[in-house]
Amino acid sequence: MKNSLAYQYGYGLFETIKVESSKLLFLDDHIERLASSATQINMPVEPLKNLKNRAYLYIKENNIKNGILKIMYIKDTNYKVEFLYRENPYSQHLYEKGFKINFSDSKRNPYSNMVYLKTNNYLENILEKNNSKSLGFHEPLFLNVHNHISEGATSNIFFVKNNIVYTPSINCGLLNGIIRKNLIKFCKQNNIQLIEGEFSKEFLLDCDEVFVTNSILEIMPVSMIENNSFNIDTYNLTKEIYNKFCDYMRKEG
Template sequence: MYLFINGSFTKKEDIQISPFDHGFMYGLGLFETFRTYKGHPFLLDDHFQRLTESAETMNINMPKYNRDETKEIIEELLRLNNMEDAYFRWNVSAGERNIGLSTDQYEQPNTIIYVKPLSLAVNTEKKARTLTIRRNSPEGEIRLKSHHYLNNILGKRELGDAPGEEGIFLTAENVLSEGLVSNIFWLKNEKLFTPDLSCGCLNGITRQFLIALAEKQGISVEMGRYPVEMAIDADEVMVTNSVQGLVPINQWESKVFPGNKGNWFRWANEQYQQQASCLWSKQEL
């Protein structure tokens, strides 16, 4: 398996990083996960916009994003690993510095691009389960897609390894936040609802895409702070992330939903599949 580190394509067993990298020592690291569809990195511009903005928050000086150069790296990793499509994790850590908290800008971050095979799978329905562990509050103003993942790991331990289930986090104030590795949406009376960012959820790239898609089609979208009972009372429920795409929920607690037979899901998923192999940004909708 070939990965990419700081400008070089390298076999995974040959990759080394310093124990003084502050991404390792203090969690000062970020990542974006995305996938390709027929070789196309879906919503790549949006992923790098979020990555760049998050790096500024962490005081990490990233190279300016260049779509063509980034696309070439992705294509070469697919070629070297003999893959048509793949899961990618584009990881940026602060880089080396002495022990101790630092306020200076990190000028030499470490970039590692991980890759693993991923097929063009058909959406699989999932059951939702409300987790008892609460979603922690973000370290800063909003949640970043950072190395701080203990809350997710504890949630995963509670949920277990069943592939057909997704855990749903509530906040300490008992309002909905997000899924274990996803954002959550529900439809009620032809109106779309999702928690807002004050609930500690990640501003997911697929979340942004689905909101933009709905608004373009004249579907009302409301973001706010909602009790779990409101979502369970919905007509349809869906979770989203950048690797699995749009995933319908067919059961939550004792409530049964239409899952992949729901009219709203079928429409949204058809739109998603049409755009997945060509769209660079939600702005192109």
């Protein structure tokens, strides 16, 4: 293992999947993204064969009902898949209070293919998230090199103004999160106007509602961006999306 590219250089990919009542939410989407990413970094897809059955076998054998399953696909002496489990750290209390986020000094580079892949080389995200926590925030938000809003360290961001939902487009240099992808699809199916594009920090701070998404958080309201407060009690559209999308997710996912 110590001589492997995975150990020495982080050569590999991962997916983080929510386990709820012994169901792996959006597992097919996660496997599809993993296989697509593997092809882009010259890793064979053959070792991912029957991955869905193997993932469910792992949670069954380990009696996992709820929590988080991490699937790692790495380059060791050969290519292999590993499973890891951890508990979900997010409580209902946090959803009631909302996330506090700050702007990272690091910039996303939309010209690098790596920002679009979920690789094991995650050090920048970890360091920036730890720095945010030390300052009293939950999540850092990255701008890209053109000073457009990009993504959080572990999340995608959405914002609402005049009942229109906005989110940065993929070419802003971000990972197309599984919840992001499905939420965009959901909004289109439910006639909720959503615009993908390039947005400034000033536009974000002038919005009425802000929330972040990932496969574990699902939809988390944002109550503060640095020293700018948002009243999540007035988040009417976010609440509507959250309630309807949760039902959709448990049917589709």
